[in-house]
Amino acid sequence: MYIILSLATKMKMLGIDPGFRIAGYSIIECTGNRLSIVDVGVFKMAQGLSIPVRLQLFYDFFNDTIQTHSITALTLETSFMGKNAQNFLKLGYLRGALYLLSQKHSLALHEYAPREIKQIVTGFGGAEKEQVARVLQMLFPKVSLDGLPLDATDALAIALCGVWKML
Amino acid sequence: MYIILSLATKMKMLGIDPGFRIAGYSIIECTGNRLSIVDVGVFKMAQGLSIPVRLQLFYDFFNDTIQTHSITALTLETSFMGKNAQNFLKLGYLRGALYLLSQKHSLALHEYAPREIKQIVTGFGGAEKEQVARVLQMLFPKVSLDGLPLDATDALAIALCGVWKML
Numbered sequence: 001m002y003i004i005l006s007l008a009t010k011m012k013m014l015g016i017d018p019g020f021r022i023a024g025y026s027i028i029e030c031t032g033n034r035l036s037i038v039d040v041g042v043f044k045m046a047q048g049l050s051i052p053v054r055l056q057l058f059y060d061f062f063n064d065t066i067q068t069h070s071i072t073a074l075t076l077e078t079s080f081m082g083k084n085a086q087n088f089l090k091l092g093y094l095r096g097a098l099y100l101l102s103q104k105h106s107l108a109l110h111e112y113a114p115r116e117i118k119q120i121v122t123g124f125g126g127a128e129k130e131q132v133a134r135v136l137q138m139l140f141p142k143v144s145l146d147g148l149p150l151d152a153t154d155a156l157a158i159a160l161c162g163v164w165k166m167l
Numbered sequence: 168m169y170i171i172l173s174l175a176t177k178m179k180m181l182g183i184d185p186g187f188r189i190a191g192y193s194i195i196e197c198t199g200n201r202l203s204i205v206d207v208g209v210f211k212m213a214q215g216l217s218i219p220v221r222l223q224l225f226y227d228f229f230n231d232t233i234q235t236h237s238i239t240a241l242t243l244e245t246s247f248m249g250k251n252a253q254n255f256l257k258l259g260y261l262r263g264a265l266y267l268l269s270q271k272h273s274l275a276l277h278e279y280a281p282r283e284i285k286q287i288v289t290g291f292g293g294a295e296k297e298q299v300a301r302v303l304q305m306l307f308p309k310v311s312l313d314g315l316p317l318d319a320t321d322a323l324a325i326a327l328c329g330v331w332k333m334l
Contacts, residue, residue, distance in 0.1 A: 056270040085248040092259015099219040
């Protein structure tokens with residue numbers, strides 16, 4: 001006689017689209033093949049605060065989020081330099097904070113290029129942010145994504161790509 | 168009758184020249200107007216390790232250094248993008264870790280452009296690293312800087328500039 005155990009491992013993926021003014025984030029829970037959105041939103045920081053203070057707030061917010069939700073994995077977009085080199089450097093501060101958090105909490109860390117994330121989520125690597133949001137709404141009809149900032153739906157696409165790549 | 172109190176406040180300045188292979192650092196103690204080198208050297212990381220692991224090692228090393236030596240202030244160079252954008256982004260990870268440490272330990276944080284540091288230490292903003300090292304040796308004749316990597320003497324110049332700017 002054989003006893004077959006269903007090892008439905010639980011994964012809690014945090015997807016983050018970092019920024020010093022507004023950071024999008026989302027948490028997707030995956031039990032077996034069942035996916036559900038645990039949280040999706042944005043973390044905002046006042047522009048009057050210094051960069052070190054905002055970095056600390058960003059670190060503390062995600063440190064709490066990871067602990068509160070027992071996050072097991074983290075997905076980020078790889079970053080490419082835009083027009084402003086100093087903004088690119090500052091993005092490095094935020095990514096550095098997330099790398100430290102991935103080490104502190106022993107999270108699996110995944111990174112995908114923006115084009116790859118759009119390709120996987122919408123089937124088209126050149127999709128606009130609004131198209132990505134529409135596809136996500138179709139994939140998760142029970143959760144209303146209406147009115148969410150695009151930073152939040154971007155983060156949801158990032159987390160979903162991270163989950164699908166792991167399944 | 169007046170009693171004059173000599174308020175010889177003690178400052179312990181940490182200067183850091185961050186890098187993922189080798190990071191230069193130095194500690195200068197300043198009691199009243201008397202300056203002394205407490206430590207100057209480099210922290211090396213094995214290239215085989217991943218970036219998040221090296222970032223954690225870098226963070227832990229300087230967290231320990233700040234605690235062990237009761238550091239009160241931190242000076243860094245401002246950074247400008249060189250030829251490699253990805254190296255510039257990675258430098259952002261290290262600087263982000265140092266910003267977080269400055270917040271955690273309530274350190275005064277100072278940043279000066281490389282040219283300004285050389286100008287202040289040697290009198291010439293375009294000085295070579297070797298010239299900077301020679302001037303530092305003349306300023307601190309009791310400590311042998313011979314054979315130290317230039318990352319270490321760079322960090323000493325950074326700390327010294329930070330101290331002089333505060334006096």
